[in-house]
Amino acid sequence: MESVNKIITQLENGYHEEALRGYKKILQAGTNEERFLLGEELFQYGFLEEAKSLFCRLLEIYPEEGEILVLLAETLIELGKEEEAILELEKINELDSSYPESLVLLADLYQMQGLYEVSEQKLLKAKKLLPDEVIIDFALGELYAEEGKFVQAINCYERVLKTKTEIGGVDVNQRMADAISAGGAFEDALPYYEKALDNKLEINTLFNYGFTALQAGFNGKAIEKFLELKELDPEYYSLYINLARAYEREEDSEKGYQILKEGIQFDEFNKDLYFYAGKLALKTGKEEEAEKMFRDALALDPELTEAALTLNKLLLHQERWEDVLEIVRIMEEGDEVETKFFWDAAVAHQNLENYSQALNCYENAYNFYKDTQDFLVDxxxxxxxxxxxxRAVEIFNKLVSIDPSNEEYQDVLQRLTDDVG
Incomplete structure (x- = not known):
């Protein structure tokens, strides 16, 4: 196939115009073998429209040839014409040797469309025709994993691993590990991550290994993997919050806080990093830094209720009543106000001697905290x-019913009852 080789050489050397002239000559007057071979080569080189034209020309002569229909369908998929690809694949006869391959391709296309049952039917039909073909087992594993059917996915991956550890450039041990981890058996997944990393050091696998180790309670192993990932790719944003969590679990909140500050340098618009950094700053006694982190989180997301609640808890502790009310006002501008802010506002107004506002806030909060002991005491x-x-008698009656052994509540209730009586 000297003419085909010449065109490929021209493409490789950048002589596209000459290659295009040669392509047109073969399209119009070449042999069918030349058209077939050139179509395959052009597909590999990314000249999809030209490959499509060659395959369509061949199908004018061999309209039922499954191998050509599969090649045309693959080309159409690469061109983003999935519906056209399905129509071509559906033309292949069940007796054609390319029929199982067409079923796998169809399954992938239907999976992309979210038609999981149809995809599964195609793959099971292909599996029946070629029971020992591991590519079909792998495709089933991928489908089941996407559906969240992790037990079925694991069974499929196990069959693949009996003969192969890699399919189409994908590490099957890594897929197995992800499926086991997603199914909740975190510790069981770790050996498969080890095998995958022994085969190839890949950052997503490294992250998943660290995350799964964290889930399994192996904090030291998680730290080791996250630090390795950080060395390889310091801009892998998800590692920082998880590495900080591992340090916190190892009772090293200071190191966790420093890691989060590093993460913020790379991901300065991540509200979760600021919020978690604020929590760890509080844990290490850095109240001023904690406040800044919480306020930065709220600047990024004014409706981040958890950050506002934690900040208010700090401000109440510091007896900064006006600042508490400022946070409450900000949160009241949102669509739905967390009920704890009524309580916070009541305490702040009380200490500012705004007694009517305090009473109103306490009454609003009572609807939500009438069975909460700390609120009822306040x-x-x-x-x-x-x-x-x-009204105080009613409240202390509730407190005594909640905690009958509390002598303070009983004494206060007795005095109130005597006064009222």
Missing amino acids: YGYFLIEEGKRE
Whole structure:
């Protein structure tokens, strides 16, 4: 096939115009063998429209040839014409040797469309025709994993691993590890991650290994893998929050906090990094830094309720009542207000001697915290200070019912009852 080789050489050397002239000559007057071989080569080189034209020309002569229909379908898929590819694949006769391959391709196309049952039917039919073909087992494993059917996926990957550890450039041990991990058997997944990494050091596999080790409670192993990943790719953003969590579990919140600050340098718009950094800063006694982190998180997402609640907890501890109310006002601008802010506002107004506002906030909060002991204590003593003793009796009656052995509640209730009586 000297003419085909000449065209390929021209393409490799950048002589595209000459190659195009040679292609047109073969398309119009070449032999069918030349058209077939050139079509395959052009497909590999990414000249898809030209490959398509050659395969279509061949199908004018061999309209039922399965091998050509498969090649045309693959070309159409690469061109983003999935529906046309399906129509071509459906033309292949069941007795054609390319029929099982067409079923696998169809299954992949239907899987891409979310038609999992149809995809499974195609693959099971192909499996029946070629029971020992591991590519079909692998395709089934991929389908089941995407569906969340991890037990079935694991069984398929196990069959593949009996003869192959790699399919189409994909490490099957890594796929097996991901499926086992996703199914919740974290410790069982680790040896497969080890095998995958022994075969090829790949950053996503390394991250998944570290994350799975963290889930399994092997914090030291997780730290080791995340640090290795950090060395290879410091801009792999997801590692920082997980590495910090591993350090926290190892009771090294300071190191976790420093890791999060590193992560923020690479991912400065990640609200979760700021929020978690604030929590670890609090844990290490850095109240000022914690406040800054919480405020930065809220600047990125004003509706990040958890950050606002934690910040308010710090501000209440510091007796910064006006700042507490500022946070409450910000959160009230959102679509739905977390009920804890009513309680926070009540305490802040009470300490600022805004007693009518405090009473209103306590009453609003009561609807949500009428069975919460700490809230009832705050509310009850506020009512006593405001001289609302009958209502205070109701509150301390509830407290005694919640904690009958609490002598303080009983004494206060007795005094209130005597006064009211």
